[in-house]
Amino acid sequence: MKDTDDIHIEVIDEKSPYLETVINLGDANNKTLGFFPKGAFIEHAVKRTIIVAISPQKECIGYLLYKTKERHNKRIRLIHLCISENWRKKGIPEQLVNHLKKITDTDKQYEGIGLTCRRDFNLDHFWQKLGFLPRFDKAAKTEGKENTYWWFDYGHPNLLSILNETNRESKLSVVIDAPIFFEIAEEQDNPENKDSKSLMSDWLESELDLCLVDEIMNQINKITDSKKRQQLRNFNTNFSKVIYISSRLDEIQNKLKKFLEIKNANLDQSDFRYFQRILASENYIFVTKNKNILEIKDEFYDQFQLPVVDPLELILHIDEIASKTEYQPIRMAGISITKVPVQWGEVDLQTIFLSKENQEKKAELIQKIKKFLTNKDKFECWNILENSNKIALLVYDRHKSNELEIPIIRVVDDNPIADSLISHLIYQSIFDSTKEGRNFTRITDPYLSEKTTKAIQKNSIFEQVSGGLLRANLFIANTALELSKHLNIIAQQSSKDYDFCTKISKLLSNDENLKETKTMWDIEKKFFPTKIFDADIPTYIIPIRPWWAHHLFDHQLAIQTTIGENKIDLALNTEAVYYKSKKPACKNLKPGVYGRIIWYVSKNKKDKGYQDISTIRAVSRLDEVVLGKPQELFRRFQNLGIYQWNDVLDVAGGDPEKEIMAIKFSHTELFKLPIPLNEVQEVLENKFTMQSAYYVPKEKFAILYCRGNQLNTKE
Numbered sequence: 001m002k003d004t005d006d007i008h009i010e011v012i013d014e015k016s017p018y019l020e021t022v023i024n025l026g027d028a029n030n031k032t033l034g035f036f037p038k039g040a041f042i043e044h045a046v047k048r049t050i051i052v053a054i055s056p057q058k059e060c061i062g063y064l065l066y067k068t069k070e071r072h073n074k075r076i077r078l079i080h081l082c083i084s085e086n087w088r089k090k091g092i093p094e095q096l097v098n099h100l101k102k103i104t105d106t107d108k109q110y111e112g113i114g115l116t117c118r119r120d121f122n123l124d125h126f127w128q129k130l131g132f133l134p135r136f137d138k139a140a141k142t143e144g145k146e147n148t149y150w151w152f153d154y155g156h157p158n159l160l161s162i163l164n165e166t167n168r169e170s171k172l173s174v175v176i177d178a179p180i181f182f183e184i185a186e187e188q189d190n191p192e193n194k195d196s197k198s199l200m201s202d203w204l205e206s207e208l209d210l211c212l213v214d215e216i217m218n219q220i221n222k223i224t225d226s227k228k229r230q231q232l233r234n235f236n237t238n239f240s241k242v243i244y245i246s247s248r249l250d251e252i253q254n255k256l257k258k259f260l261e262i263k264n265a266n267l268d269q270s271d272f273r274y275f276q277r278i279l280a281s282e283n284y285i286f287v288t289k290n291k292n293i294l295e296i297k298d299e300f301y302d303q304f305q306l307p308v309v310d311p312l313e314l315i316l317h318i319d320e321i322a323s324k325t326e327y328q329p330i331r332m333a334g335i336s337i338t339k340v341p342v343q344w345g346e347v348d349l350q351t352i353f354l355s356k357e358n359q360e361k362k363a364e365l366i367q368k369i370k371k372f373l374t375n376k377d378k379f380e381c382w383n384i385l386e387n388s389n390k391i392a393l394l395v396y397d398r399h400k401s402n403e404l405e406i407p408i409i410r411v412v413d414d415n416p417i418a419d420s421l422i423s424h425l426i427y428q429s430i431f432d433s434t435k436e437g438r439n440f441t442r443i444t445d446p447y448l449s450e451k452t453t454k455a456i457q458k459n460s461i462f463e464q465v466s467g468g469l470l471r472a473n474l475f476i477a478n479t480a481l482e483l484s485k486h487l488n489i490i491a492q493q494s495s496k497d498y499d500f501c502t503k504i505s506k507l508l509s510n511d512e513n514l515k516e517t518k519t520m521w522d523i524e525k526k527f528f529p530t531k532i533f534d535a536d537i538p539t540y541i542i543p544i545r546p547w548w549a550h551h552l553f554d555h556q557l558a559i560q561t562t563i564g565e566n567k568i569d570l571a572l573n574t575e576a577v578y579y580k581s582k583k584p585a586c587k588n589l590k591p592g593v594y595g596r597i598i599w600y601v602s603k604n605k606k607d608k609g610y611q612d613i614s615t616i617r618a619v620s621r622l623d624e625v626v627l628g629k630p631q632e633l634f635r636r637f638q639n640l641g642i643y644q645w646n647d648v649l650d651v652a653g654g655d656p657e658k659e660i661m662a663i664k665f666s667h668t669e670l671f672k673l674p675i676p677l678n679e680v681q682e683v684l685e686n687k688f689t690m691q692s693a694y695y696v697p698k699e700k701f702a703i704l705y706c707r708g709n710q711l712n713t714k715e
Helices: 019-028 038-046 092-104 124-129 159-168 178-185 191-198 216-221 226-236 246-262 269-279 297-304 311-323 349-353 362-374 418-435 450-459 480-493 496-508 511-515 517-526 546-552 555-560 568-572 630-640 645-651 677-684 698-708
Strands: 008-012 050-054 060-068 076-083 112-118 133-139 146-153 172-176 208-212 285-287 338-341 379-386 389-397 403-411 440-443 463-465 468-472 539-544 575-581 595-601 615-628 660-676 694-696
Touching (some): 008 092, 019 076, 038 050, 050 092, 060 092, 092 112, 124 133, 124 216, 133 216, 133 226, 159 208, 159 362, 172 178, 172 311, 172 362, 178 191, 178 216, 178 226, 191 311, 216 226, 216 269, 246 297, 311 362, 349 362, 362 389, 403 450, 418 440, 418 450, 463 496, 468 496, 480 496, 496 517, 511 517, 517 615, 539 546, 539 575, 546 595, 575 630, 595 660, 595 698, 615 630, 615 677, 615 698, 630 645, 630 660, 660 677, 660 698, 677 698
Parallel strands (some): 076 112, 172 208, 172 285, 403 440, 539 595
Antiparallel strands (some): 008 050, 060 076, 112 146, 133 146, 379 389, 389 403, 440 468, 463 468, 539 694, 575 660, 595 615
């Protein structure tokens, strides 16, 4: 077998030494190429419209001859493609055609390449392999024979593509497979094609944009009846065409082939190309009746983010979501911010949340949202409202059992509370993921704004992985060794995205690291809400009045009372500051300490209307302890709390020169079951009255945390 790696492709002129070989090759193959006079060859050489393939031995082994059509649509016409017999089936035609594409698609003056070929030459597979599609048939010069016109489109915008884009901005674009297309095209009705034909119902016309992949032309071309073939080609024009990215085809081909092999799902070459082009396109839903594909539709989505449905399922979903108008607002953080489900047909979303800075297309955003709404079992789409105004858009994807994915998170960047809102949405998603038994949260929105990205990274540690951001949120409260084992199992059973789990697992398996307070504290943050019970992380019970707890972190208390209301941005904040007097002192609660806070909500005569107080209700991360004068601390932490200047001064007993303590905290986790004071005293084996901060040994923290979250523990 000859090595084709060193084949050289070049354009020749009339002075080229290879022109004579080109003429001889053309004459030797005139039975299939047709008669072409020598003068015509020379004329094309003068115009530099002959491309040749040169062997390592400097021999001309093939050529491509073409013509440019200046009128109308300015199409390239491929006239000859001829390879020397000894060099056939070695990929040389692809090299010649690719070179033609390269030199003629530089300034977008041509729409594509066309050619005619006799049907009885049986070269359909050859032209398909080169990326050409059959467009129409016409009578050949030889009586009784037909020519097929083949076309390779350069994909430049035209009237049809603009119309397709307009449809995608208003309707749900779905791709139907070839069998459904043929069932719809059948003139007679029968039970087997009923669901397929229902896709063309009048009431769906305003909701659905039915699309086909250009590969359908190859399927139609297999029809032997010339009249039927032309009818189907005409019928094909009623459907929008999928616009795919050619540069992605090779990557998709390898990934799809491997996936289908693993799943033992066989597709013929045409069906494979059909799928390949869908996956290389933008957002669509794939509609099929293929049972083999439907059986693996969840795995298909996990791999390629392509929803797969059968016709009846799609119709029922659209009927349900298009007719549903009622929704129940949900209050966030106990304040006036609410979230409501996104409704079908909310056209203002593309105006409010389109990422113009990242050049996102309107149609792409709309198709994503419609795709999510159509699959309500796996997706949740929420509008976040402030006084009925949309200020954020959030989507949950629950396709993966171990991950909560966020394919869309958008906030109106110029909103004054944007930073706080983003932090809160991410913070809440971590809790939602944990409550559902998922160990990870992944953000895959490709159009995150710079402000959103900064806010995400500020308080929640995400790893940069392929296709987005990933963080662990393990609801594990145990020893470092048990956490290490769990992380190691996850890493072994998962992709490279989870390699960071292995690194942390090794750290946790070393007993010496348990004494490194900052290291263990950082790991708890990285895997929040994880708790490492045998780590040397100081923990303190700190008493707090219900009013302050309500405004600083406890939205459940906020719901109980109408006494005042939080400032919205502060209520949404995931970090805050609490002021207390410097004395009486507590073991090691001093500047430089990292740790945890257990919040004891005390009973106070000044605070009326609260229930479940005189209990410990929450645990937070202790980020920083600062001593200073009231004005100094107030100036430094003013943006983190609801304290007014007079409130801070009151902590100092009205003395502006007296030192007080500011405790900065974050990542507050409310207990499922508040623990009454008498039970806390029992666990601590101390009748401590909770009038000041109290140090909690790690063994006791484990008991209190497990009891508050109703977890099993050995006391």
